[in-house]
Amino acid sequence: MKYFVPKFCPGNEKGLNINQAKTQQKGGTHMLTRLSDINRLFNAMDFFRNRLDSLYSDVDWTYTPGLNWAVEDRFPKTNLYEDGELFEIRAEVPGLGKEDLTVRIQGNYLEISGTRKSNTPEKYSIHRTERDITSFTRSFTLPADVDSEKVKATLENGILIMTLPKSEAVKPRQISIA
Amino acid sequence: MSNRTDVMKTGEKNIEKTRKLDTVQPDVDIYENEEEILVYTDMPGVLKENLKVNIDNGTLSLSGIRQLESRGAARWQEFGSVEFRRNFSVPQTINVEKVYAELRDGVLRLHLPKSEAAKPRMIEINAA
Numbered sequence: 001m002k003y004f005v006p007k008f009c010p011g012n013e014k015g016l017n018i019n020q021a022k023t024q025q026k027g028g029t030h031m032l033t034r035l036s037d038i039n040r041l042f043n044a045m046d047f048f049r050n051r052l053d054s055l056y057s058d059v060d061w062t063y064t065p066g067l068n069w070a071v072e073d074r075f076p077k078t079n080l081y082e083d084g085e086l087f088e089i090r091a092e093v094p095g096l097g098k099e100d101l102t103v104r105i106q107g108n109y110l111e112i113s114g115t116r117k118s119n120t121p122e123k124y125s126i127h128r129t130e131r132d133i134t135s136f137t138r139s140f141t142l143p144a145d146v147d148s149e150k151v152k153a154t155l156e157n158g159i160l161i162m163t164l165p166k167s168e169a170v171k172p173r174q175i176s177i178a
Numbered sequence: 179m180s181n182r183t184d185v186m187k188t189g190e191k192n193i194e195k196t197r198k199l200d201t202v203q204p205d206v207d208i209y210e211n212e213e214e215i216l217v218y219t220d221m222p223g224v225l226k227e228n229l230k231v232n233i234d235n236g237t238l239s240l241s242g243i244r245q246l247e248s249r250g251a252a253r254w255q256e257f258g259s260v261e262f263r264r265n266f267s268v269p270q271t272i273n274v275e276k277v278y279a280e281l282r283d284g285v286l287r288l289h290l291p292k293s294e295a296a297k298p299r300m301i302e303i304n305a306a
Contacts, residue, residue: 083250158284
């Protein structure tokens with residue numbers, strides 16, 4: 001199993017509570033056997049779900065699990081990392097040169113904007129255009145203030161990488177014990 | 179976090195493990211003129227050596243693997259290490275020998291020239 005899936009466990013608190021409540025109402029023992037039938041059913045479902053999970057990872061076609069790909073509509077997609085003294089933000093900006101991008105920083109406010117020139121070559125007929133991003137703006141509130149003087153930005157293979165050192169006031173400080 | 183880097187490291191070394199990467203379909207633009215078919219594909223973060231372009235029996239398959247090394251703790255993450263993969267059917271009239279590709283700014287530009295026989299030809303009319 002790759003990730004945690006909450007399971008219906010016959011022995012857990014919730015299961016027992018249901019049992020107790022039902023037996024009080026009906027007062028019969030046959031209800032208990034029915035519940036165990038349901039439990040058995042859930043076990044079977046868990047079994048199939050596990051099998052399906054492993055099947056998906058074996059088959060090599062597009063399968064988009066997790067939350068990473070749930071925000072498809074935002075452009076550019078970004079990652080923010082925090083590493084003690086600095087933040088690092090990365091953004092997917094395929095096809096953009098450094099002259100096409102503008103970055104503004106003020107305190108903990110960061111704005112990335114840009115335009116992608118149409119790259120449709122002349123005298124070609126168009127079959128398909130999915131890469132239709134023309135201009136965009138995306139702004140972020142960083143978890144802490146950054147020193148805008150020391151920000152470095154590089155563009156590598158269509159990914160914008162910015163290192164943003166935190167401003168002195170919010171940097172972690174080592175405390176010596178007297 | 180430590181778990182993830184382990185997975186990615188084995189992914190680099192072990193060919194079988196790379197299949198465990200999430201697969202996504204990259205966006206493409208396709209253009210055509212009399213000379214060639216042009217395919218532009220967004221593959222941000224893919225290095226040249228991790229990119230494979232294959233034409234076999236009328237199927238063009240693109241596969242680019244992006245390995246991201248993380249730095250510190252992730253506050254949010256909207257993209258990760260993935261395999262960009264997409265297949266197309268191409269007409270048999272493509273001159274496979276002359277196909278060439280360039281990768282710049284995370285965009286793959288693939289040129290598929292048409293073979294001489296497939297190009298439209300102006301027929302001269304001789305006056306009898």
